[in-house]
Amino acid sequence: xxxxxxxxxxxxxxxxxxxxxxxxxxxxxxxxxxxxxxxxxxxxxxxxxxxxxxxxxxxxxxxxxxxxxxxxxxxxxxxxxxxxxxxxxxxxxxxxxxxxxxxxxxxxxxxxxxxxxxxxxxxxxxxxxxxxxxxxxxxxxxxxxxxxxxxxxxxxxxxxxxxxxxxxxxxxxxxxxxxxxxxxxxxxxxxxxxxxxxxxxxxxxxxxxxxxxxxxxxxxxxxxxxxxxxxxxxxxxxxxxxxxxxxxxxxxxxxxxxxxxxxxxxxxxxxxxxxxxxxxxxxxxxxxxxxxxxxxxxxxxxxxxxxxxxxxxxxxxxxxxxxxxxxxxxxxxxxxxxxxxxxxxxxxxxxxxxxxxxxxxxxxxxxxxxxxxxxxxxxxxxxxxxxxxxxxxxxxxxxxxxxxxxxxxxxxxxxxxxxxxxxxxxxxxxxxxxxxxxxxxxxxxxxxxxxxxxxxxxxxxxxxxxxxxxxxxxxxxxxxxxxxxxxxxxxxxxxxxxxxxxxxxxxxxxxxxxxxxxxxxxxxxxxxxxxxxxxxxxxxxxxxxxxxxxxxxxxxxx
Ligand SMILES: CC(=O)SCCNC(=O)CCNC(=O)[C@H](O)C(C)(C)COP(=O)(O)OP(=O)(O)OC[C@H]1O[C@@H](n2cnc3c(N)ncnc32)[C@H](O)[C@@H]1OP(=O)(O)O
Ligand SMILES: CC(C)C(=O)C(=O)O
Ligand SMILES: [Mg+2]
Numbered sequence: 001x002x003x004x005x006x007x008x009x010x011x012x013x014x015x016x017x018x019x020x021x022x023x024x025x026x027x028x029x030x031x032x033x034x035x036x037x038x039x040x041x042x043x044x045x046x047x048x049x050x051x052x053x054x055x056x057x058x059x060x061x062x063x064x065x066x067x068x069x070x071x072x073x074x075x076x077x078x079x080x081x082x083x084x085x086x087x088x089x090x091x092x093x094x095x096x097x098x099x100x101x102x103x104x105x106x107x108x109x110x111x112x113x114x115x116x117x118x119x120x121x122x123x124x125x126x127x128x129x130x131x132x133x134x135x136x137x138x139x140x141x142x143x144x145x146x147x148x149x150x151x152x153x154x155x156x157x158x159x160x161x162x163x164x165x166x167x168x169x170x171x172x173x174x175x176x177x178x179x180x181x182x183x184x185x186x187x188x189x190x191x192x193x194x195x196x197x198x199x200x201x202x203x204x205x206x207x208x209x210x211x212x213x214x215x216x217x218x219x220x221x222x223x224x225x226x227x228x229x230x231x232x233x234x235x236x237x238x239x240x241x242x243x244x245x246x247x248x249x250x251x252x253x254x255x256x257x258x259x260x261x262x263x264x265x266x267x268x269x270x271x272x273x274x275x276x277x278x279x280x281x282x283x284x285x286x287x288x289x290x291x292x293x294x295x296x297x298x299x300x301x302x303x304x305x306x307x308x309x310x311x312x313x314x315x316x317x318x319x320x321x322x323x324x325x326x327x328x329x330x331x332x333x334x335x336x337x338x339x340x341x342x343x344x345x346x347x348x349x350x351x352x353x354x355x356x357x358x359x360x361x362x363x364x365x366x367x368x369x370x371x372x373x374x375x376x377x378x379x380x381x382x383x384x385x386x387x388x389x390x391x392x393x394x395x396x397x398x399x400x401x402x403x404x405x406x407x408x409x410x411x412x413x414x415x416x417x418x419x420x421x422x423x424x425x426x427x428x429x430x431x432x433x434x435x436x437x438x439x440x441x442x443x444x445x446x447x448x449x450x451x452x453x454x455x456x457x458x459x460x461x462x463x464x465x466x467x468x469x470x471x472x473x474x475x476x477x478x479x480x481x482x483x484x485x486x487x488x489x490x491x492x493x494x495x496x497x498x499x500x501x502x503x504x505x506x507x508x509x510x511x512x513x514x515x516x517x518x519x520x521x522x523x524x525x526x527x528x529x530x531x532x533x534x535x536x537x538x539x540x541x542x543x544x545x546x547x548x549x550x551x552x553x554x555x556x557x558x
Contacts, residue, residue, distance in 0.1 A: 009215040012182070012222035019221050019260035027288055027296045029238065029264040030281060031065040032058045034312075035080075036099050037242075037278050038268040040070065044314050051080045052089075054312040057305065058269075059091060062297045067123065067266070068096045071113035072106040081113040090117070097121035097171060102151030111158035114166065121169035121205070122159065124151045128188055129176035145188050148172065152195040170196050171205035173242065178210040182223060186230050198236035206231070207266060209242035210253055212275075217249050221256035228261030240264035243279040245271060250279035255287070269309045270317045270324065286323040290370050299323070302375035329372040330381045332428075334390025337383045339366035341396040344379075385429045387422040391415035394434070401431035402438075407507045407522050410533040417441050441555070442535040448473065448557040449499060449550050454543065456486065464489045468546070472497055486542045487523070490549055501553050502526040508541060523548035527556035 034054055039046050046054065051069075058066050068084060069077040081098060083089070090096055096117070100110035102124055114120045126147045127136060133144050152172065159168050172192045174185050189206050198204040208227060210220055220243070228239055241257040241264070243250040254265050267273075271280035282305070285295035299305065302324045306317050319327040331337050343365040351361035363371050372379065383389075383396045391411040398404045398414070406414060418429055421437055429437070445451060452469040457480070459465070465482045466489035481493030491501050505524035510517055521536045521544035532555050536547025 009219060011219055012226055014222045014226055017222055017225055017260075019225050019256060020218075022259040024255065024258045024288070024291075025293065027285070027294060028258055028262060029065060029240075030063055030285075030297065031067060031097070031240070031264060031266040032063045032268065032281060033067040033242075033266050033278060034058065034268045034272065034309075035069050036067040037266075037274060038272040038313065039077075040073070041272065041274045041277075042313055042315070045074075045076070046312055048076060048080050048083065050312040050314075051076075052083075053308055055084065055089070057308045057312075059094060060298070061305065064093055065095050065097065065121075065264075067099060069113075070099045070110075072100055072109040078109070078113050085114070085117045090119075092118075095119055095121055095169065097123050097169070099123045099125065100151075100155075102126040102147045102154075104150075104154050107151065107154040108158050111155065111162050115162050117163070117166050119167040119169075120163070121171055122155050123171040123173065123205075123207070124148070124155055125173040125175045126151065127176045127211075128174040128185060129179035130181070131179065132176055141184055141187075144184075145191050148174070148188050149191050149195055152192050156195070169203065169205070171207055171240070172196075173207040173209055175209060176211045177208040178212070178214060178220060178223065182226055186227060189227075190232060193233060193237075198233050200236070203236055203238055204233075205238045205240050205264065207240035207242050207264075209266075210244055210250075211242075213244045213246040213250060213253065216247075217252040217256045220253045221260040224257045224262055225260035238264050240266060242266040244274060245276040245279060248276065250277070251283050251287070254279045254284055269305065270321060272309070272313050272315065280322070282324055283322045286370070286375075289374075299375050302377070304376070323370070323375060326381075329368060329377060330384050331367055331393070332384055332386050333388045334393060336367045337385075337389055337396060338392025340368065340383060341392045341399075342366070343368070344396075385418060385422070385434065386427065387419065389415070389418070389422075394418050397431050397434055398438070402435055403511050404438075404520055404535075405509055407505070407524075407533075409505070409524065410522055410535075413533050414438065414441070442533075442551050443537065444554065445547070445550070446471070446554060448554050449494070451543070451546055451550055452476065454486075454490070454546060456542075466490055466493060468493055470497075472499075487545050487549060490546050494549075494553070499553055499557075500528070501549060501556075503549065504531065506545070508544065511537065519544045521545040521548040523552055525549060525552035525556070527553055530556045532556060 069081055071078040071081050098110055100106050128144055133139055174180055174188050177185055196204050231237055239262050241262040243253040267279035267281040269281055271277040285297045288295045306324050317324055319325040331340055348358055351358040383393045385393045394415040395406050395411040398406055450471040454468045457465040457467045463482050464486050466486055467480050469478055479493040479496050481489045483489035483492050487503055503523055503525055508519055508521040510519055518537055518539050519541045523534050532552050534548045534552025536544040538544040
């Protein structure tokens with residue numbers, strides 16, 4: 001690889017940086033730029049119906065600052081903003097904003113799009129980095145600063161001309177801030193502030209984007225801390241960050257930037273946006289939630305949110321996307337499943353002991369950082385079984401899906417049966433398939449010996465005498481045995497027809513409550529040289545246990 005063509009990103013000289021010692025304790029101000037940065041990155045930009053669906057979703061979720069478009073870009077963008085205003089669709093507590101380049105004719109059209117809005121913000125940007133000054137604009141530092149200053153003057157002039165008594169806000173972004181010399185980024189921001197004149201009740205949003213993420217998140221955090229320390233009128237500045245995800249570290253960049261002093265974060269749902277995307281607002285919000293901090297956004301129906309975003313963007317959300325992907329709460333691997341099953345058991349026990357409903361009890365579960373139910377998911381997909389799974393997963397499915405609480409040694413035995421199936425057939429074993437495998441292995445009444453009927457004949461000297469009709473190799477036989485209980489009497493009866501079994505372990509539990517209650521009996525038997533488990537299910541517990549013995553016998557003789 002020709003790595004010599006690239007150079008390392010310069011660090012910031014900030015030996016007394018304070019951000020590494022800080023912790024985020026509250027949500028920042030969020031701005032969704034789905035309808036602008038997200039939209040401009042789509043193969044098929046949103047129609048007005050898709051834009052409206054996205055806007056309404058963002059409002060429902062609780063976003064209070066929404067960049068609704070680039071009205072000078074197209075008639076669709078312009079008309080959508082008009083629709084929001086004319087149909088009075090913007091709630092009182094939501095501030096919409098629109099983006100424009102620092103070009104007078106574009107600024108005029110941009111401001112015109114907001115006519116009649118009670119509240120709105122214009123967001124102006126121009127690239128300030130040396131490469132862009134030289135290659136894209138062919139201008140020097142002074143001309144670059146002049147573009148920002150004149151752009152701000154145009155915004156103010158047109159706002160006065162077209163916006164009447166609109167509660168008007170202003171945002172400026174030195175695009176490519178991440179690659180801009182810090183002293184110059186500061187100089188341009190100061191010059192813009194000198195025009196806007198922020199003060200009490202006159203905030204300015206200064207948005208410092210990592211337009212192309214090129215540094216590690218710590219360097220971006222240093223840049224943000226440096227700006228935060230050096231900006232004048234800091235108390236009137238909403239210091240905003242706008243991380244892109246070129247290095248795959250946008251979330252980390254945003255989080256460290258918050259520690260470094262950012263008051264506000266711009267991003268898109270599920271990380272849509274230019275190239276590798278904008279920072280993912282869902283991940284950022286849910287990261288706060290998982291630390292016990294109110295994200296001030298409602299993620300309780302994450303699948304509904306995902307569906308709407310997929311419709312609007314016409315792009316799928318990846319199965320592994322943090323918090324929202326189809327597979328993110330699912331474990332296939334054996335040791336994870338074992339830990340999760342134990343975790344659920346412990347959670348239930350601990351909550352019961354504390355007298356708190358389990359859904360309200362403090363969450364602590366191996367491999368699941370949050371309770372999937374908190375984002376509207378069920379536990380159905382938490383454990384799925386394939387060739388990587390072990391007994392814990394198999395036992396979990398048998399218990400949650402089929403109400404069978406298998407004894408530990410039986411879990412091991414059955415998981416080997418499932419493993420043989422997955423090794424042979426590959427792929428996943430669904431709960432229904434698992435039941436078929438289980439039924440075929442344990443619940444067939446035969447083929448060697450089948451139970452037809454049983455009668456308790458008498459109790460003699462504390463012993464049970466049992467009379468049983470069985471089918472042996474297709475022939476009906478009546479057999480009798482005496483023992484310490486029905487199971488031992490049955491085992492002795494089987495011995496009279498040459499079937500020798502010794503019971504080593506036994507367990508049973510009810511399957512359901514009420515008049516149609518059934519029981520599951522589990523019996524570990526030695527049959528010849530082999531030791532294996534059998535299972536019987538029946539409304540009568542004695543029948544269930546006799547069936548269990550025959551299940552083991554038939555498995556041994558099969
Ligand atoms: C990092 C970001 O996401 S920034 C947002 C980017 N988003 C978009 O561009 C989406 C919407 N944009 C568009 O639809 C179009 O670019 C339009 C309608 C705004 C303008 O289209 P056109 O007038 O055809 O111009 P085009 O986009 O090719 O313009 C590039 C020109 O604008 C200049 N320019 C680019 N950005 C800016 C800026 N922020 N401020 C001032 N001038 C700028 C360029 O230097 C170039 O000038 P030149 O023609 O003198 O060389
Ligand atoms: C317009 C600016 C804020 C932008 O989108 C970027 O720099 O990525
Ligand atoms: Mg951007």
